Amino acid sequence: MKPLVLIILVISLMTSCELVKQIDFEPDYDGGKIIAHGFISQNYGVQVQISKSVPSNDTHQSSYVPDVHVTLYADNFPVSNLNETDSCFFISPDSIILKEGVAYKIIITTKDYGTAESGEQYILPSIDIDSLIYRKDTINWKGEKLLYSFYDPENNANYYSFYYDAFHDEDLILSSKPDDSFILSYFDDRLFNGQKTWREESFYSTFYKFDTVHIVGRLFNISKEFKTFLESLKEYEYTKEDPFFEYTSPVFSNIKNGYGIFGSYTFSEKKITHIKPK
């Protein structure tokens, strides 16, 4: 066989792979469903953002929902309407006192997109951070750690998330919280159920530039539904652009007749100050 023929064949094979073209494909559309992303916590009460779903192939369409009301229910009884503070962003009035052991849910009523109802959530107890320690690596000059400990209550599975911020004066100089997102990472208590546990976060910082740095650690106690939502978001991100997965993992929702999440969390906070050694 002439080498030229072989080269042409191989080039044909290579160039014929990975073909992408635009097609006319009419997607299904759910017609616009209510989307609620909301949380209930001891720290901030109830916060909910309402929008509507837009067609998959027209994501620039407005998701604004006019004439929407959000009502908070406690043990299936209406407690209060939430106040709209911004466009479709609702918070609970200051007069509402949230209690542990009560099942809370929200019902969203709209003029054009019907009614949606969330799953029930309970106010979670605050789990205090027992210790928070900043430690510079003594062996190598760059590594740093933030060590924290807490006591895990001895009951059913608990789910946690930990974030830290560091400030010099009032300026934020380091944060573990993702940009433009609420909590994303989490861990469970399978390895330390009912015990005191120590955990650590490693990072590289510019603390050495400042005389004083304030470090704030926040330990979130999150509900199982919230954890499932975060887990599904992670799987969604992992599978969404990979055609070889059988299907993209959908994002978990506990909003009946809609999408989104109504989750519960409570966080505790501990602050330490790091002073540059002389």
Next chain:
Amino acid sequence: MPKGEISIKVSYVGYNSSNIVFDLQRDTSINFTLTSVQLSEVLITGKSESNIKQTNTGLEIIPINTLKAVPSLMGVPDLIKAITFLPGVSPGRDGISEFFVRGGDRGQNLIMLDGAKIYNTNHVGGFVSLFNSDAIKSVDLYKGGFPARFGGRASSVLDIHAKDGNINRKHSKFMLGVMQSSLLFEGPIKNQNTSYLIAARASYLDLLTLPIRIKNNIRSEGSLAGYTFFDINMKINHKLNDRNKVFANFYSGSDFQGSEEKSKNESSEDHLQLHTNILTIGHTLISTSKMFLKTSLIYSDYRNKISSAFSSNYYLDNYFHKSTSTSTIKELSLKSIFEWNPGSNHSIKTGIEISRYSFLPGQVLIQNRDSILASQADTIIGSAGLLRSLENAFFIEDDISIGPSVSLYTGLRVVGYFYKNPLMFNFEPRLSMRVLLSDNLSVKVNYTRMVQYNHSLVSNYQGFEREVWIAATDSIPPQKSNQFSTGLYGEIPAYKIEFSIEGYYKRMYDLINYQSATGVFSDFSHLEKLIAKGGKGWSYGLEFLLQRSVAPVSATLAYTLSWSYRQFNDLNNGLKFPFRYDRRHALSVLTRITLNKQYSLNSNFVLSTGTPFTLPVSYSKDNSFYYGYFNYSGINNMKLPLYHRLDVGIEKTGKTKKGNIKKLSVNIYNIYAHQNPVYVYYNPYNGKTYQKSLFSIIPSISYSIEF
């Protein structure tokens, strides 16, 4: 005789006849000389028992010549791809050697090479099947009507037998292809009592990228991907005496796929290795002309290793991280079948099959070195441990003709299964009846129950699927299927056309699937948390087959109308959803036209409904808490556009000056370059829909020579 002009015609087998005319006047003696006949080449073909007369439904016997003649991707005859042209057999992804039978999963196919189970059917990437067509003697596919001697899978049996090796003369064949080459040696060893066969294949894509590799090494920067595989089949047969024969068959195949990326201070590597080794030792005892005993001892070993490494090297900061995931299967089996044919219309088979399995579904080794954190760790995480199980089967089957038109098949397979705890018993009845309506027309009905103790799970690694196998445990029960099928089978002798129409209904129970997307480095130590159990499956359909297998024009037309669904409590909110390869309509037409002694034309055309896939039904835009994401109404809620493709090939056969047979094949895959979508996606930024295809038109050429 009366006096006068007499004409005598003289003829004899093997000689030209002669006419002699003479005038008879008295008793006369005449001498004749006949010339011998010079015959042209005679092709003797055999045909197995007609499908009309067999008792069981759902059996497809695939002629090896047909298999080799099907034009294929890269010009390599591919058994797995060839059987997807049969009714009721659905191909998987475009260009991949995988098949799905009557709505069953890929892992529900019992694929055997000389009785040894094959767990991985293709080489890395899936484009080339594990089976070297040069080394195959026969292929039988059972889609239903499974004989009781087969068990352990829920949907199909692909029974492949390797060639024994030419007992009469030495024969060699070399094939040179675009992406791979193969060679074959076979022949007698001594006194025509022993024969051998060696067939090997190797790909050399790596050779084509060698210049890039060398360049990369010089620059020490850039990226490189490599891929290679080889496989070898070796078989030896020995006739001890007229009643005893022994054979040994060995198969070994390996794949290496990798990619490397280097920069000044960082490098990353990903590697995938597959190894399959199978050894079968068999003995056949011909006790009398009516009694046979076949015994085989089988060892198979399959290993799958994936590794991903990253290292960086900056001033005082050296970092290295490597994850290695290993999955293995080891099996040791003993199978013995006693066959007794009391009459020409009565056959009884009975026997045992004992299989010892050892599965390592996934063991992840993490190696970490970090100079900054002064850490060093070699940790095994995510291991489910070795899952050991024992499957003991006893089977008996009876195929008998009752009167001139009715035949009845009854079979029973009883399996005792051990996994840690007490024995679990399952009974698998198999029943079939055939009624001959005429010499050329029959009707059949069948019921089959199958139990599958080994489950397969498929995950993804950089676009390549990774299949791991696990044993049924106390909490993961074996999967089961019940299948009813019936059909009409006939032939039109005047046109040498055979046809069949077969319908089936299959229910499947205790199916498993990953609960969600599972990577290869997932934690397998909590295996049960990864798995959605108790799945149900439904599939039903009608299959039509029309074929003419006589030169110069032979053709096969197959059409399937089918439905297949799944339901898991832990998936899709517990709602039923279409199976991934649920193709409502599937049509395939295979043709072979022998133009003359030298040239023949082959083609195959496929047209089928697009496979289901999952597309979102809306989008949740960015909000105060999270980025936007797509919303889904259910699994496999949409169908890909219509799939169609025409492949053509031309074959030129001739002889070299030394009289050796040479063959040149030119194939064109997807001749009209139709872009069949593998998936469809939305671009959320411009709102447009796109499809992605893997293959367009692909020409290939191969040349083989036989000695």
